[in-house]
Amino acid sequence: MKPAITAILLAIAGHAHAQQDAFAFSYRGMHLDVARHFFPKEVIYRYLDTLAVYGISHFHWHLTDDQGWRIEIKKYPRLTSIGAYRREPDGSTYGGYYTQQDVRDIVNYAAAKGITVVPEIDLPGHASAAIAAYPFLSCHGRQIEVPARWGIFRDIICPTDTAIRFFQDVLDEVLTLFPSPYIHLGGDEVPKHQWRQSDFVKQLMKKNNIKYYRGVQRYFTEQLERYVESKGRRCILWGEAVRGGASPRSIIMSWRDKYAGIRAARKGNEVIMAPRFYCYFDYPQYFSEKKPAFWMTYLTWRKVARFTPHSVWLTKRQNEKIIGAEATLWTEYVPDEKKLWHQLLPRLKYFSEALKKDR
Ligand code: ACM
Numbered sequence: 001m002k003p004a005i006t007a008i009l010l011a012i013a014g015h016a017h018a019q020q021d022a023f024a025f026s027y028r029g030m031h032l033d034v035a036r037h038f039f040p041k042e043v044i045y046r047y048l049d050t051l052a053v054y055g056i057s058h059f060h061w062h063l064t065d066d067q068g069w070r071i072e073i074k075k076y077p078r079l080t081s082i083g084a085y086r087r088e089p090d091g092s093t094y095g096g097y098y099t100q101q102d103v104r105d106i107v108n109y110a111a112a113k114g115i116t117v118v119p120e121i122d123l124p125g126h127a128s129a130a131i132a133a134y135p136f137l138s139c140h141g142r143q144i145e146v147p148a149r150w151g152i153f154r155d156i157i158c159p160t161d162t163a164i165r166f167f168q169d170v171l172d173e174v175l176t177l178f179p180s181p182y183i184h185l186g187g188d189e190v191p192k193h194q195w196r197q198s199d200f201v202k203q204l205m206k207k208n209n210i211k212y213y214r215g216v217q218r219y220f221t222e223q224l225e226r227y228v229e230s231k232g233r234r235c236i237l238w239g240e241a242v243r244g245g246a247s248p249r250s251i252i253m254s255w256r257d258k259y260a261g262i263r264a265a266r267k268g269n270e271v272i273m274a275p276r277f278y279c280y281f282d283y284p285q286y287f288s289e290k291k292p293a294f295w296m297t298y299l300t301w302r303k304v305a306r307f308t309p310h311s312v313w314l315t316k317r318q319n320e321k322i323i324g325a326e327a328t329l330w331t332e333y334v335p336d337e338k339k340l341w342h343q344l345l346p347r348l349k350y351f352s353e354a355l356k357k358d359r
Contacts, residue, residue: 024358025309027272027324029058035065037331038096044106052113054352059110060184060326062120066128066153070097075169083129086146103177119178122186123167124157124220131155137163139198150332152189159220168227175231183228187241190217218244225250262311265321274326278307281343282330292333304350308357327351
């Protein structure tokens with residue numbers, strides 16, 4: 001190769017290296033929801049390629065939600081044979097899932113690019129697909145369908161020993177597939193209606209002296225948290241899962257705003273900031289676009305560029321608990337790859353830049 005070209009290439013490589021060094025946070029996450037819309041393995045590869053360019057260190061793979069269970073679990077095949085498919089309003093069937101071999105391939109591909117894949121099994125809410133596959137997981141035990149509309153559903157996991165054992169089995173397979181030090185157990189948006197109507201839950205509360213329904217969520221999550229910790233890993237939980245407390249080893253992902261993260265950092269938990277007004281890439285980014293859903297606001301790249309993971313409400317020591325930040329890409333309104341890139345770019349670049357600031 002000509003010396004001039006070599007010099008230029010080295011300069012570029014050196015620049016990229018210096019940029020990597022400049023990051024102020026060890027956890028630089030990008031998320032993808034593959035439950036609302038499914039993206040084949042090749043798209044995940046391209047997604048990872050792009051994440052690597054911008055120095056993203058963790059790919060948060062949202063594998064389960066109401067509208068689809070997307071990871072093969074050998075012990076419970078109905079999770080994918082039933083839970084990975086939904087009947088659309090037009091009568092067609094929509095779905096898909098990743099085999100365990102797909103998962104291994106993706107984890108290895110990411111690792112080669114320096115990216116850790118963090119799987120999420122969202123519990124006890126956002127779990128309709130699992131309940132459609134195994135109705136005994138809910139408190140009412142009725143057969144339901146995998147929903148084909150968006151929102152927050154009342155069908156949630158019942159905190160029975162059977163259900164807890166079921167998800168420990170699921171986690172056994174997840175922990176084998178993913179070497180990540182972190183496993184995301186979800187915990188967001190859990191309507192408690194069905195627990196309020198359940199005699200089992202009433203008994204459970206009495207027996208364990210639990211006063212509030214958020215304590216029931218804590219009871220459920222704690223057993224999976226302990227299980228994950230007994231295997232030498234740690235859990236990540238969405239902010240509201242912490243209202244009943246959290247293991248001191250769990251990492252809190254603050255998504256509604258920074259406040260859950262601020263409280264968690266004060267209690268000594270590690271925190272990942274993902275406040276929706278700065279980090280939700282499913283929101284439209286140009287004012288010329290129509291807002292697809294009422295819960296969204298506009299998120300321009302200029303606003304992303306102003307994001308700081310740290311908080312002025314925390315001391316220097318408390319701010320050190322903030323190990324990083326994450327941007328999310330929920331896919332209710334992202335049906336295909338074209339829309340995926342539209343939502344991701346150019347905001348990912350500005351998000352990456354924001355993680356170089358430490359204040
Ligand atoms: C979330 O956006 N429900 C975490």
